[in-house]
Amino acid sequence: MATVAVENYLKHVLLLSEGGEELVSMGDLAGALAVVPGTATAMVKALADEGLLEHQPRLGVRLTTRGRRIALNVLRKHRLVExxxxxTLKMDWSKVHAEAEQLEHAVSDEVLDRLDALLGHPRQDPHGDPIPNRAGKIDSQVYATLATCATGRRLRIVRVTEQSEEFLRFAEDSGLRPGAELSVGERNLVSGLVTLTRTDGGKIALGVAAAGKILVEPRG
Amino acid sequence: MATVAVENYLKHVLLLSEGGEELVSMGDLAGALAVVPGTATAMVKALADEGLLEHQPRLGVRLTTRGRRIALNVLRKHRLVExxxxxTLKMDWSKVHAEAEQLEHAVSDEVLDRLDALLGHPRQDPHGDPIPNRAGKIDSQVYATLATCATGRRLRIVRVTEQSEEFLRFAEDSGLRPGAELSVGERNLVSGLVTLTRTDGGKIALGVAAAGKILVEPRG
DNA sequence: CCACCTATTTTGATTAGTCAAAATAAGTGT
DNA sequence: ACACTTATTTTGACTAATCAAAATAGGTGG
Structure with a gap:
């Protein structure tokens, strides 16, 4: 059975490869896992020996089919737990990521399936992140962000791709959660400022980096 | 923060001391944790240095106040999760012990409190084991067992003190779960056999060791 | 009191995961 | 082509938790 550390390495390789087939650099992986680069190299070598990922020295890593299967299962646990x-427990969406980081390694497949049924087989978690189904299939639709979408049009927030508690508390306080509707007033590339207008007329200013974390679709 | 191993050592010292103040022998502790005796000695020495338990060499261990506080919290998590x-998830009571062994180390205090509220602050878990409250207080009523109680009287099962899946499946199939009513027909100390009569008239034979795992109170 | 049995402790090794710091490989610009 | 920068890998050391097996400490029975 995969240890907690192994599950975390595989999950982060999956997240960093955006579901695609690109190589994930050791630096990015080490950064995501908060370990020094040498540690990541050592662990990756071991996981490659186990056949869970493929390591191209000095270039990066990519999941094997087996590794991907495990990673998707961990991600499914994480997002269903969130x-x-x-x-069910009415917790604040800004706090559930940290909780799920622990629980994703302790929930069995049977409990997972029962949670899934209890919740009515949800397709997204509270942040709008897609939940892989039991077969490991995951919606990977590409959305525009508040940093890239057309201005003036009516939009709906579909996903917030940032897990830090501070960011999410800010988003919550500003009404920027999945399902909320708004439009982008103006976007100043020089100052890096994006101005939003909520349905209630309220205006919010946002840095372009933060705006890039919020995915939207045209309302319709 | 206490590691999983530390939490398990403390929890098992608590369980083996029956809530009382008696010393727990190293052999019993090692057995409960499924480690060799030398491992238990080493770990106990470390925990004593941390001030979580008191070690009387060659005699045994006992929890300190701090160790007891942690152990009760782990036990509360275990039983509320069960x-x-x-x-909520409608799982079979014979399987939940193993699940809770994992989850008890991953559930935060906040999730614990919300589970407690969701469940309506239960006093016992599905096996009838008392759930410590948030302050660490735990019902420790002493009950008779099917091996020690008077024969002929009408009884109600209050608790089944054995976690193994096989035993619990047998108990379930025989209608021996908390709340069920029955009486002890006869008890043969020589053969070690206990005969039970269910309310529906059905008879069940049980070894005296198994009977000792089932706690009862006079119905009334 | 001595030999023996049993529980406990010690000692030496092992594994998983980690860090710090030195060594190396791969560009990049001049 | 050469010196530089930066990412990656290697090396050596450490911690937590464990096992196997040898050493030891208490009783217990004769």
């Missing part, structure tokens, strides 16, 4: 914490 | 798995 959904449970918000929907 | 209750959640049975009540």
């Amino acid at each position: 959904t449970f914490l918000v929907e | 209750t959640f798995l049975v009540e």
Whole structure:
């Protein structure tokens, strides 16, 4: 059975490869896992020996089919647990990521399936992140962000791709959660400022980096 | 923060001391944790240095106040999680012990409190084991067992003190779960056999060791 | 009192995961 | 082509938790 550390390495390789087939650099992986680069190299070598990922020295890593299967299962646990914490236990969506980081390694497949049923087989978690189904299939639709979308049009927030508690608390306080509707007033590339208008007329200013974390679709 | 191993050592010292103040022998502790005796000695020495338990060499160990506080919190998590798995997720009570062994180390105090509220602050888990409250207080009523109680009287099962899946499946199939009513027909100390009569008239034979795992109170 | 049995402790090794710091490989610009 | 920068890998050391097996300490029975 995969240890907690192994599950975390595989999960982060999956997240960093955006679901695609690109190589993930050792630096990015080490950064995501908060370990020094040498540690990541050592661990990656071991995981490659186990056949869970493919290591191209000095270039990066990519999941094997087996590794991907495990990573998707961990991600499914993470996101279903987050959904449970918000929907059933009424926890604040800014806190559930940290909780799920622990629980994702302790929840069995049977509990997972029962949670899934209890919640009505949700497709997204509270942040709008897609939940892989039991077969490991995951919606990977590409959305525009508040940093890249057309201005003036009516939009709906579909996803917030940032897990830090501070960011999410800010988003919550500003009404920027999945499902909320708004439009982009103006975007100043020089100052890096994006101005939003909520349906209630309220205006919010946002840095372009933060705006890039918020995915939207045209309302319709 | 206490590691998983530390939490397990403290929890098992608590369980083996029956809530009382008696010393727990190293052999019993090592057995409960499924480690060799030398491992338990080493770990106990470390925990004593941390001030979590008191080690009397060659005699045994006992929890300190700090160790007891942690152990009770772990036990509370274990039993509330079991209750959640049975009540909310409708899992079989014979399986929830193993699940809770994992989850008890991953559930935060905040999630714990919300589970407690969701379940309506239960006093016992599905096996009838008392759940410590948040302050660490735990019902420690002494009950008779099917091996020690008077024969002929009408009884109610209050608790089944054995966690193994096989035993619990047998108990379930025989209608021996907390709340069930029955009486002890006869008890043969020579053969070690206990005969039970259910309310529906059905008879069940049980070894005296198994009978000792089932706690009862006079119905009334 | 001595030999023996049993529980406990010690000692030496092992594994997983980690860090710090030195060594190396791969560009990049001049 | 050469010196530089930067990412990656290697090396050596450490911690937590464990096992196997040898050493030891208490009783217990004769």
